[in-house]
Amino acid sequence: MDAAVDLAAHSVAFPRRWWYPVARSSELGRKPLAVTLMGTPLAVFRGADGTPGVVLDRCSHRNYPLSLGRVTDEGLLQCGYHGWSFDQGGSCRFVPGLLETRTQSTWHVAAHAAVEQDGFVWAWGEPGAEPTRAPFALPVVAGRGAGETVFRIDLDSTLRAASENALDVPHTAYLHRGLFRGRRRNRITAIRRPVTDGIEVQYLGEPVGMGPLRLGEASGRTFDHWDRFLLPSVAQIEYAVQGWFRVVNTIVQLPLSPFRTRAWFVVRFSSPLPGPLVGTVVKLQGRRILGQDAEALARQTERSLQLGGERYASTELDLLGTAIWRLLRSAERAEQPDGEDLPLASVSERRVVFEA
Numbered sequence: 403m404d405a406a407v408d409l410a411a412h413s414v415a416f417p418r419r420w421w422y423p424v425a426r427s428s429e430l431g432r433k434p435l436a437v438t439l440m441g442t443p444l445a446v447f448r449g450a451d452g453t454p455g456v457v458l459d460r461c462s463h464r465n466y467p468l469s470l471g472r473v474t475d476e477g478l479l480q481c482g483y484h485g486w487s488f489d490q491g492g493s494c495r496f497v498p499g500l501l502e503t504r505t506q507s508t509w510h511v512a513a514h515a516a517v518e519q520d521g522f523v524w525a526w527g528e529p530g531a532e533p534t535r536a537p538f539a540l541p542v543v544a545g546r547g548a549g550e551t552v553f554r555i556d557l558d559s560t561l562r563a564a565s566e567n568a569l570d571v572p573h574t575a576y577l578h579r580g581l582f583r584g585r586r587r588n589r590i591t592a593i594r595r596p597v598t599d600g601i602e603v604q605y606l607g608e609p610v611g612m613g614p615l616r617l618g619e620a621s622g623r624t625f626d627h628w629d630r631f632l633l634p635s636v637a638q639i640e641y642a643v644q645g646w647f648r649v650v651n652t653i654v655q656l657p658l659s660p661f662r663t664r665a666w667f668v669v670r671f672s673s674p675l676p677g678p679l680v681g682t683v684v685k686l687q688g689r690r691i692l693g694q695d696a697e698a699l700a701r702q703t704e705r706s707l708q709l710g711g712e713r714y715a716s717t718e719l720d721l722l723g724t725a726i727w728r729l730l731r732s733a734e735r736a737e738q739p740d741g742e743d744l745p746l747a748s749v750s751e752r753r754v755v756f757e758a
Contacts, residue, residue, distance in 0.1 A: 407660075411711030413562035414660040416440040417733035418527035420634040421537035423654040423666060424456060424516075425523045426552075434479055436469035438658045439525060444514070445469040446523060447490075450477025455490025456525040458512040462486070462494065468511070490516070521552075522654065522666070527634070538636050541650050543670035549677030550670045551685045555692055557663045559699040561635055561655060562730055564663040566723035567695050568637040568653050569629040571605065575758045577694050587757045594721050594752040600632035601725045601749045610643055631726050633733050633746075647673035649684070661703050667692070718754050725749045 424437045425446050434447040436459060443459035445468040457479065459469050466483035474480050478487035478495055487496040492513030494505050515526035515533050524537040543550075557564050567573070575587065591606040605627040623643055630638040635655040642648040649671040656664040669684050671677075706712045716724055732747035 407707065408710065409660055412660065412706060413560050413712060413727050413730075415562070415727075415730040415734040416527075416657060417634045417730065417737060419531070419534065419737055420527050420733070421517075421524040421533070421535070422527055422635060423522045423656055424525045425454075426666070427518055427521050427523060430454060430523065432473055434469045434471060434473060436467065437656070439514075439527065440657050441659045443467070443469075444525070445479060446516075446525075447473050447479050448477070449473075449490045450475075453490060454516045454518055454523045455479065456514040456516040456523070457488060457490075457492045458529070460511060461488075462509050462511050520668075538632060538654070540652050540654075540668055541638075541670065543648055543650055543672050545648070545672035547647075547675050547677045547680060548670075548672040549681045550668065551681040551688075552666060552668050553685060553689065553692075554664065554666045555696060556658070557665060557696055557699050558661060558703050559663050560661055560703070561657040561663050562723070562727050563699060563702060564655060564665060565631055565635070565637045565653075565726050567699055568665075569603070569631060569639065569722045570720075571629070571758055572719050572756065573698075577698055578691055589755060589757055592721055592752075592754045592756065594725070594749070594754075596749040596751070597630065597632075599746070600630060600636075600729065601722065602628055602630045603721050604628050629722065631722060631729070633729055647671065649673075651688075661707070718752070719756055721752065721754060 422439055424439060424444065425435055429435055430446065430448040434445045437444050437446055444456055445459040446454060446456050449455050457468065459467050461468055461481040461483060463481065463484055463486050466481055468479055468481055471480045471482035474487060478489055480487040485498040486494055488511055489495050490513065492511040494509035512529040514529050517524050517537060519537050520540040526533045588609055590608050593604045595602050608625040608627050610623045610625055626642040626644065628640045635657060637653040639651040649669065652668045654666050654668065658664055667688060669688065671680055671684065673680055728747040736746065
């Protein structure tokens, strides 16, 4: 990123007293994993007791990346340069060649609290701090044909823009025309409500279908559809038809840097159809849609940087984008020394009728 970029002209906010996903559990093996959280390089590894560790990706000896080292049989993260070894708390436990065992605080590296839940490793955003809440819990979707598919993508986008894009209904009739929504426009009622640590929009009157495939109006069936954003970085889309099927797409996001966001799409579903078949269709369709979204976000970011700022204009149809930004900014503001007693931004209720 150009050092001259004015972040104040962009929707960049990094609340740190929250949990962030840094890796899938299946990614941790005998090699440490290099990740970046809000511009800070981290090394993620699994200790001898099986629990994950997340530490600053620098050996305190000569700043060599710890992610280029290895995990020892004792579960220590060993630097590949001189062999200094660290535990999950960042304490230096071994220096090769020393004739006596000793350690000093200056030998330690910063560590983040870490837990494993729902197949992900979560790191607390503030190093050396005690977490004050639990990580976001992925929903359970059970029933006939229940299954799950997960895919990942890195987006050239701010966290705010990536979250808005995932939850933005109006753009689907244009960017994904004929792929997600059909060519026939429908009148939909959207009801926005605040929820704990976030916001939710419920959509009413949306016909059941995907792309050009639609149930006839005589069926009287409509989707139960909700979109949600939950601090600091979870976007969630839920579709259901009572007694038929349910799909919940939970997008857990890792802000790598101001203009780079990693997103895991965890799609859990149940339906009368076999789970493996539904999973294959979801993955194929999802990747096509996501490819279009990724390209749009990259172009949006490119132009915003080129013009020196976002300069967004919004209408009442932008139900989530401005609210997401208010929540992110207020969460970051509350962590400042003069903002400790500030509550999170309140999001007003709103009802909007539109066509999509």
